[in-house]
Amino acid sequence: MDEMNDQIRRVIREHGHLSVDIDSLADDADLYQAGMASHASVNVMIALEDAFDVEFLDSMLKRSVFESVDSIAQALTEVGVEA
Secondary structure: OHHHHHHHHHHHHHHOOOOOOHHHOOOOOOOOOOOOOHHHHHHHHHHHHHHHOOOOOHHHOOHHHHOOHHHHHHHHHHOOOOO
16 A cells, blocks of 8 residues: 555655645645645546546545545545555
């Protein structure tokens, strides 16, 4: 799980446009409160799909899935990425 979270954090660092350093946030911290805009979350989603070679289900394309490192990790596990 640590390796997955590290990779998720790398993607967020590169594409999330947060107003704070991702490394200063807990895994359950709200990324939107940390400055991630809806447009940036789309870029994060696309980058995650590329990084993990998966495609998020249409039912997962909602704000709550990309709200935190934990919620992203859970979604990735649901689409078959092993923690």
